[in-house]
Amino acid sequence: MSPIKNPPTSDAGAGRAIRPPRAGRANGQWRIDGRKPLNPNEVVKQDGDPLGAHDRILSTYAAAGFDAIPDDDLHTRFRWWGLYTQRKQGIDGGRTAQLSPAELSDRYFMQRVRMDGQSLSVKQMRVLGRASNEFARGTLDVTDRQNLQMHWIQIESVPELWRRLEEAGLITIEACGDTPRGILVSPVAGIDPDEIIDPSAAAAQIRDTFLGNPEISNLPRKFKTAFTGSPTLDILHEINDIAYVGVNHPEYGPGYDLWIAGALSTAPFLGQRLGAFVRPDQVSDVWWAAIRLFRDYGYRRLRNKARLKFLMAEWGPEKFRRVLQEEYLGYELADGPAPAPPAGEADHIGVHRQKDGHYWIGGIPPVGRLSGDTMLGLADLAETVGSDRVRTTPLQNILLLDVPAERVDEAVAGLRELGIDPDPGPFTRSLLACTGLEFCKFAIVETKSLAARVGAELDARLADLNLERRISISVNGCPNSCVRIQIADIGLKGQIITVDGQQVPGFQVHLGGGLASAGHEEAELGRTVRGLKVAATDLTDYIERVVRRYAAGRTAGESFAQWAQRAAQEELV
Structure with a gap:
């Protein structure tokens, strides 16, 4: 195996050094220490199913108003449905560390919508654009995990917002919180002519099978997943908790190289390559095994040491692979090749020919900022040029897919008019x-x-x-x-x-x-x-x-x- 080396970072200055919690004391590892909660956040998560906040929002809070929401739901469980209170306007940055969450919080919410590699249809774009204008003061941003975020959401508007999103096939479940977060998927999955393997079905299977499962709705911290089959290696696999990177195995054919426990924040740690090859039919098994391993062995006593990277720093990739296979998976994974060095542009900006002969056009909305009107204009443009698919990217960009060759110039001009530039300056x-x-x-x-x-x-x-x-x-x-x-x-x-x-x-x-x-x-x-x-x-x-x-x-x-x-x-x- 060839694990990525993580140099100590306390002196390098990129963040605090990764050190596991102190040995010889209970660290909240369920499999070792039992399930007694060791901090207030763990108490809240065990005191009531975080997913249960959904029904209280619909049945009580939307009608009774913001003041009826108890703190445990407002600042913790709401996150399991993609809702965060947003910052109160007028509080300068010098006071951020001086004030409590309640003092910093406004009576409005950010609503995150998961993408999980999903394409947006013209219908979905119009639902999002209209919802942004009606409920979110026109705000709509692309995140660096391909998700979409609206702001200025009032609790009274949430039921109708959710109804419209769900009718359009868009979801908010576990978009935040200590959950399996939104799944990164190569923005050119299924259309890249040089693709090693199309991960779209594998990612969709995980999304459709496991989201909302109470067995994994209380994790030590968030758990991030990524898939790519593109030779551009376009989903930053080294900084995800679990990443599947397309490779060709000499015996088994196309499949995935497995990477585990990457994350940044204040203590950055690059993911470890386990040297394990995952066949397409094993993807869900491996994911289910890895997330339950994290649930059971992850540290819960201190939230700043609860990410999977801290467990990997203690165990190393060899032990992690052994426990994954023996205790959770029930079989051994084959050894496999490492990914080839990246080839091509991972941001996918500009005009590119798809494997079916049509074209995708990648454009940049400056720093990921869209609006309700921009999304509505994007829907009209897509429909005009014969497309019904738009994708977001991990670099906060937009790809317009399936454009016929004869409509490419029109599509490029239309994107530029919307402020989504297919040929931006290099910076x-x-x-x-x-x-x-x-x-x-x-x-x-x-x-x-x-x-x-x-x-x-x-x-x-x-x-x-x-x-x-x-x-x-x-x-x-x-x-x-x-x-x-x-x-x-x-x-x-x-x-x-x-x-x-x-x-x-x-x-x-x-x-x-x-x-x-x-x-x-x-x-x-x-x-x-x-x-x-x-x-x-x-x-x-x-x-x-x-x-x-x-x-x-x-x-x-x-x-x-x-x-x-x-x-x-x-x-x-």
Whole structure:
């Protein structure tokens, strides 16, 4: 087997070092310590089935109003149905850590809609667009897990919103919470001419079989799943709890290489390759085994050490595979080959020929921001050019599928008119931004509009450079790394900094991160530039400066990440 190495990160600065909880005490592992809850969150989850909040929303809270919702449902169990209270407007980022969740929370909700690799039909797009305009003040964002999010939802509107979504075949169950979260699936599954295996049916089987199963509705923390059969390796498999990566086995044919326990946040850990080959008919068995292993052996005493990565850090891939097979799966998996290095563009932007002769067109809504009107316009455009399928991507982008050759130019022009650019500038193309201070209770700084402005300014200022590879930038509003700052070329972690004696929004800088699946020679976490903190108002100037230094100082074929990892400290400030 060839596990990915995870270097200690406490000194590297990409996050705290991964260390399992202390031995010799109960850590809340059900299989070892029993099910006695060891923290308030575990008490709430055991005190009442989190999935039961659904019926209380419909029968009681929607009629009685926001003030009738008890705290345990409001701040915990609602998440099992994709509902989070959003940030109260007007609270600056400097107060985020000073206030309680109740003080930070508004009387409105974010509603997350799961995609799980599902395509959106014209009908579904219209349902989403109208719901956004009617219930969510026109808000609609694409997340970096392919999901969709609306804001400004009132509890009184939830039953009708859910009814419309469910009638259209869209779901919110377990979109948040300590659950099997939304499944990443290659956005070009089933249409990529070079695809090794189409994972669409495998992902759909897991979604249809296991979501809402009470046996796995109370996990130690969230559990993220990803599938790809594309040679572009387009679902960031190294940072998912379980990932299936398409490979060709010399004896068994197309199937999946199995990766386990990747995650970022404040203690990043790259997933481990188990060396196990999963045949297509074994996918659900392996998933069901892995998630129950996490349920039973995952740490529950401390929530900041409850992700699967902490168990993997203690066990290692060999023990994990042995326990998975012997205690949960009931048979041994064959050894198999590792994925080939990625080939092609993993963001799928631009015009591409499908295996059936039609075309998909990938476009970028700036930093994933759509609107109800944009979604309605997208539905009209798709219908006009003969398409009935749109997909979201893990890079917050949109793909319009199945466009006949003779309608491609019309589709490209139509996407551009909607603000979904099929040919964006290189920095706008490689930019991610989280929800930020506008709606998120964890955020310290504003992100979306800042990132969009910075991307546009960099495209204009650096147009003279001839960069062989695009430079990825991730703008995160807090330390939680929702947009993966440790694996970006330039990762920006929001915080309040002091400039000339004044506290202002700013960022800690991580440089040189990347995944093998994103075209880097090997996965590596970004390096923190010690002592460097950049004010939000100076962000474009700083990035321009460091990119020009890279352009002037790189060796032949050297990527930004390689240069940033070797560069002297003074070159990075």
